[in-house]
Amino acid sequence: MGKLLPLPIIAELCIISFLLLVLVKPNAAISVVNFGAKPDGRTDSTQAFQKAWASACSSATPVTLDIPFGGFVVQPTSFTGPCKKQVTLRIKGTIMGPSDYRILAQNNVWLRFYNINGLTINGGTLDARGQSFWACRRGYGNCYKGAQSITFVACTNVLVSGLKSINSQMSHMSVKSCDNVAFKYLTLLASPESLNTDGINVQHTNRLTIHGSVISTGDDCIALGPGTQNTVINKIACGPGHGISIGSMGNTLQEDGVENVVVSNVGFWRTTNGVRIKSWARPSNSFVRGITFQNLVMYDVLNPILIDQKYCPSNKCPHENSGVKISNVKYINVKGTSKTKEAIRFTCSPSNPCNGIKLKNIKLTFGKQPAITSCSDAHGSSRGIVNPRGCF
Numbered sequence: 236m237g238k239l240l241p242l243p244i245i246a247e248l249c250i251i252s253f254l255l256l257v258l259v260k261p262n263a264a265i266s267v268v269n270f271g272a273k274p275d276g277r278t279d280s281t282q283a284f285q286k287a288w289a290s291a292c293s294s295a296t297p298v299t300l301d302i303p304f305g306g307f308v309v310q311p312t313s314f315t316g317p318c319k320k321q322v323t324l325r326i327k328g329t330i331m332g333p334s335d336y337r338i339l340a341q342n343n344v345w346l347r348f349y350n351i352n353g354l355t356i357n358g359g360t361l362d363a364r365g366q367s368f369w370a371c372r373r374g375y376g377n378c379y380k381g382a383q384s385i386t387f388v389a390c391t392n393v394l395v396s397g398l399k400s401i402n403s404q405m406s407h408m409s410v411k412s413c414d415n416v417a418f419k420y421l422t423l424l425a426s427p428e429s430l431n432t433d434g435i436n437v438q439h440t441n442r443l444t445i446h447g448s449v450i451s452t453g454d455d456c457i458a459l460g461p462g463t464q465n466t467v468i469n470k471i472a473c474g475p476g477h478g479i480s481i482g483s484m485g486n487t488l489q490e491d492g493v494e495n496v497v498v499s500n501v502g503f504w505r506t507t508n509g510v511r512i513k514s515w516a517r518p519s520n521s522f523v524r525g526i527t528f529q530n531l532v533m534y535d536v537l538n539p540i541l542i543d544q545k546y547c548p549s550n551k552c553p554h555e556n557s558g559v560k561i562s563n564v565k566y567i568n569v570k571g572t573s574k575t576k577e578a579i580r581f582t583c584s585p586s587n588p589c590n591g592i593k594l595k596n597i598k599l600t601f602g603k604q605p606a607i608t609s610c611s612d613a614h615g616s617s618r619g620i621v622n623p624r625g626c627f
Contacts, residue, residue, distance in 0.1 A: 263294065263296055263297075263298045263299070264298070264299040264300075264301055264325075265287060265290060265291060265298065265299075265300055265301065266287070266300075266301040266302075266303060267280065267283055267284055267287040267300065267301070267302050267303075267307065268283075268301075268303060269287070270283040270284075270286040270287040270290070271283040271286070272284060272287070272302075272307050273307070274303060274304065274305020274306060274307055274328055275305065275306065276305070276306030276307075276308065276329075276331060277308065278308060279308050279309075279310065279333075280307045280308055280309055281308075281309050281310045281312055284307070284309055284312060285312060287300055288300065288314045291318070291322050292314075292315075292316060292318035292319070292322060292351075293318070293319060294318075294319060294320055294322075295319055295320065296320055297320045297321040297322075297323070298320065298321075298322055298323070299322075299323040299324075299325050300322060300323065300324050300325065301325050301327070302324065302325070302326045302327065302328055302330065302359060303327050303328055304327045304328045305328045305329070306328060306329045306331050306362075307328060307329070307330050307331060308331050308332075308333060308334075309330050309331070309332070309345075309346070310333055310338055310339075311338070311339060311342040311344065311345055311346075311347075311382065312345075312346060312347070313344075313347040313348075313349055314346070314347065314348045314349070314351070315349045315350060315351075316349065316350040316351035316352065316390075317350055317351065317352060318351055318352070318353070318354075320353070321353040321354075321355070322351070322353065322354055322355070323354075323355040323356075323357065324354075324355070324356045324357065324359075325357050325358065326356065326357065326358050326359020326360075326398070327358060327359060328359065328360075329359070329360040329361070329362055330346070330359065330360070330361050330362070331362050331364060332345060332362065332363040332364045332365075332404075333364075334364065336364065336365065336367040336368040336371070336404065337379060339363060339365075339368075339381070339382040339404055340368050340378060340379035340380065340381050340382060340404060341379045341380075342382050343380065343382060343383065344382055344383050344385075344386045344409075345361075345363060345382045345383065345384050345385065345404075346361070346384065346385045346386070347385075347386045347388065348385070348386065348387045348388070348390055348393075349388045349389060349390070350388070350389045350390065351390045351391075351393070352390070352391040352392055353391075353392050354390060354392070354393045354394070355393075355394045355395075355396075356394070356395045356396070356398055357396055357397055357398075358396075358397040358398065359397075359398055359399070360398075360399040360400070360401065361384050361385060361398070361399070361400040361401070361403075361407075362401050362402055363382070363384045363400075363401075363402050363403045363404055364402055365381075365402040365403055365404040365425070365429065365432070366402060366426075368381055368404045369404075369426065369428065369429045369430065372430050373428070373430075380405075381404040381405040381431070382403075382404045382405060383403070383404075383405050383406040383407070383408070383409050383436075384400050384403040384404070384405075384406070384407050384408065385400065385407070385408050385409075386408070386409045386410075386411070387408075387409070387410050387411070387413050387416065388411045388412060388413070389411075389412045389413065390413045390414075390416070391413065391414045391415055392414075392415050393413065393415070393416045393417070394416075394417045394419070395416075395417070395418050395419070395421065396417075396418075396419045396420055397419070397420050397421075398421055398422075399421070399422040399423075399424075400421070400422070400423050400424070401423075401424045401425070402424075402425060402426075403423075403425055403429075403432050403452075404432075405431050405432060405433075406431070406432065406433040406434070406435070406436045406454075407423040407425070407432065407433070407434050407435065407452070408421075408423070408434065408435045408436070409435070409436040409437070409438075410435070410436070410437045410438070410440050410443065411437075411438050411439055411440065412438075412439045412440065412462075413440045413441075413443075414440070414441045414442055415441075415442045416440065416442070416443050416444070417443075417444040417446070418435065418443075418444065418445045418446070418448065419444075419446045419447055419448070420446070420447045420448060421445075421448040421449070421450070422448065422449045422450075423435070423448070423449070423450045423451070423452060423456075424449075424451050424452070425451070425452045425453055426453060427451075427452075427453050427475040427476070428453060429452070429453035429454075430453055430454070431453070431454050432452045432453045432454050433452060433454040433455045433456075433457075433458050434450035434452050434454075434455065434456045434457055434473075434476070435450070435456075435457045435458070436455075436458050436460065437457070437458065437459050437460060437463050437466070438460040438461055438462055438463065439460075439461065439462030439463070439491065440462065440463055440464075440466075441464050441465050442465050442466075443463070443465070443466045443467070444466075444467045444468075444469075445457060445466075445467070445468045445469070445471065446467075446468075446469050446470055447469075447470045447471075448470075448471055448472070449471075449472045450471060450472070450473050450476065451472075451473075451474060451475055451476060452475075452476045453475075453476065454476060454477050455476060455477045455478065455479065455480045456471065456473035456474070456476045456477070456478060456479055456506070457471070457473075457479045457480070458479075458480045458481075458482075459480070459481045459482075459493055459496060460482065460483075460484075460493070461484065461486070461490045461491045461492065461493065461521060462491035462492075462493075463481075463493045463496070464493065464494050464495050464496075465494075465495045466495070466496045466497070467496075467497050467499075468496070468497070468498045468499070468501070469497075469498075469499050469500050469501075470499075470500045470501075471500075471501045471502070472501075472502050472504070473501060473502065473503050473504070473506060474502075474503050474504030474505050474506040474534075475504065475505050475506060476506050476507070477506060477507045477508055477511075478503055478506040478507060478508035478509050478510060478511055478536070478538075479498055479501065479508075479509070479510050479511070480508065480510075480511045480512070480513060481493050481496070481511070481512045481513070481523055481526065482511075482512055482513035482514055482523075482546065483513045483514060483515060483546050484512075484513065484514035484515070484519065484521050484523060484557075484559045485514040485515040485516075485517055485518075485519035485521055485544075485557050485558060485559045486515065486519075487519065488518055488519055488520065488558075489520060490519055490520065490521040491521065492521045492522035492523060492524065492559075492560075493522075493523045493524075493526075494522070494523070494524050494525045494526075495525045496525070496526045496527070497527045497529070498510060498526075498527070498528045498529070498531075499527070499528075499529045499530050499531075500530045500531075501530075501531050501532075502531075502532045502534070503531065503532070503533050503534065503536050503539070503571075504534050504535070505534065505535045505536070505574075506536050506537070507536075507537050507538065508536065508537065508538045508539075508541055509531065509533050509536045509538065509539040509540060509541070509569075510528045510531065510539075510540060510541070510566075511538065511541040511542070511543065512526070512541070512542045512543070512561060512564070513541075513542075513543045513544075513546040514543075514544045514546055514557045514559040514561075514584075515546055515547070515553055515557060516544065516545045516546075516547070516552070516553045516554060516555050516556060516557050516584070517553040517555050517557065517558070518555060518556075518558040519557065519558035519559050520558060521558070521559045521560075522559060522560040522561070522562070523559060523560075523561045523562075523564070524560070524561070524562045524563050524564075525563050526563070526564045526565070527564075527565045527567065528540075528564075528565065528566050528567070528569065529565070529566075529567035529568055529569075530567070530568045531568070531569045531570075531571075532570060532571045533569070533570070533571030533572060533573065533599065534571055534572060535572055535573075535574045536571065536572070536573060536574060537573070537574045537575055538573075538575070538577075538578075538580065539569065539571065539573050539578050539579065539599050540566055540569065540578065540579040540580070540597075540599075541579075541580050541581075542561060542564075542580070542581045542582060542583060542589060542592075542613070543580070543582050544557040544559065544561070544582055544583050544584045544589075545557070545582055556584045556585050556586040556587065557583075557584040557586075557587060558584070558586070558587060559584070559587065560587050561583065561587075561589040561590075562589070562590045562591045563590075563591040564589070564591065564592050564593070564615075565593045565595070566592075566593065566594050566595070566597060567593075567595045567596060568595070568596045568597075569596075569597050569598070569599065570597070570598040570599065571598075571599060571600075572599070572600055572601070572602060573599050573600065573601050573606050575601065576601045576604070576606055576607055577606070577607055577608070577609050578599040578600075578601065578606035578607070578608070578623055579594075579597075579599070579606075579607075579608040579609070579623060579625070580608070580609045580610075581608075581609070581610045581611065581613035581626070582609075582611055582612075583610075583611060583612040583613045584612060585611075585612050588612040588613060588614055589612065589613040589614065589615070590614050590615070591614075591615060592613055592614065592615030592616075592627070593615055593616055593617075593618070594615070594616070594617045594618070594621050594625045594627070595617070595618045595619045595621070596618075596619040596620055596621070597620070597621045597622060597623075597625075598620065598622050599622065599623060600622070605622070605623060606622070606623040607623050608623045608624060608625055608626055609626075610625075610626030610627075613626065613627075614627065615627045
């Protein structure tokens with residue numbers, strides 16, 4: 236039997252333990268229910284969410300804002316900073332859009348987070364209930380523009396983990412003018428017949444990570460727009476949808492470029508495109524450079540590898556040359572099946588040819604038949620086994 240400590244030492248240790256419990260507090264936690272939110276799936280809880288956010292954002296210590304189990308109906312709302320300390324949203328239930336789709340459709344954004352440094356969102360579900368909006372658009376009615384489900388604008392040090400977003404009217408998530416953002420283990424779902432329901436749209440953002448997520452929508456799984464830099468996309472299941480895109484670029488003459496992007500370990504299932512770079516055929520000072528696509532698997536993809544500098548999704552197309560300069564783009568370890576015979580297509584600008592395109596270890600087939608490559612105004616090199624054969 237061990238020797239007992241003297242009573243004075245035991246008393247001193249007890250005092251120290253007590254002081255630690257008092258002085259080193261865990262994050263304070265508050266609940267939206269305490270501010271009047273009702274988890275019944277019917278009651279409008281918008282004001283309760285706004286009051287709860289104001290309390291959390293003004294806290295002098297790091298705080299957790301709880302959204303418990305149940306359904307909370309919330310109208311278009313902005314969660315605005317700066318906040319005094321780190322705020323964590325711990326979502327266990329479902330945040331629901333109003334039953335009348337027009338309430339969201341008249342706004343560009345449903346849930347907006349603006350000017351916040353230090354934000355974490357854990358778990359939960361967003362249900363924008365966009366089915367009626369999609370039906371209206373398919374019927375060419377007066378449906379308004381539609382809303383993105385959740386947007387981060389001018390935010391820094393953001394982590395979103397385990398969030399599920401379903402039935403968005405337009406894009407599920409967008410990121411604009413942010414720095415150091417991480418999205419992990421997301422599930423983004425919308426009907427393949429829904430229009431413009433991109434998974435994640437990004438613009439003017441530095442240091443972005445998207446990891447371990449499932450994205451199945453009616454548009455791009457991920458779209459990286461002007462001003463996106465230092466981005467890592469890893470372990471994504473994409474499809475159905477339009478694949479992962481850079482662009483569209485060349486929307487204006489003066490436009491920030493996209494650079495330093497790595498897309499790796501992605502599976503594409505019956506998507507319209509695999510990895511695509513797209514720009515309008517008009518003058519621009521923009522650029523796309525330092526891009527790596529590696530360890531990709533294509534299953535029945537219409538356009539597995541695509542650069543399109545004559546992008547035009549409608550009949551109103553510019554007929555000039557794209558000014559967007561595309562360079563140093565690598566495709567490494569890409570395999571699978573193409574739904575069309577043309578598995579690789581590089582349609583570059585005659586006045587600004589693509590340069591530094593590199594193909595290494597490519598194995599794409601057209602079903603059980605060989606696929607082909609099509610190139611115009613593209614320059615680069617091939618290494619290892621490249622099927623279909625490159626143009627370089």
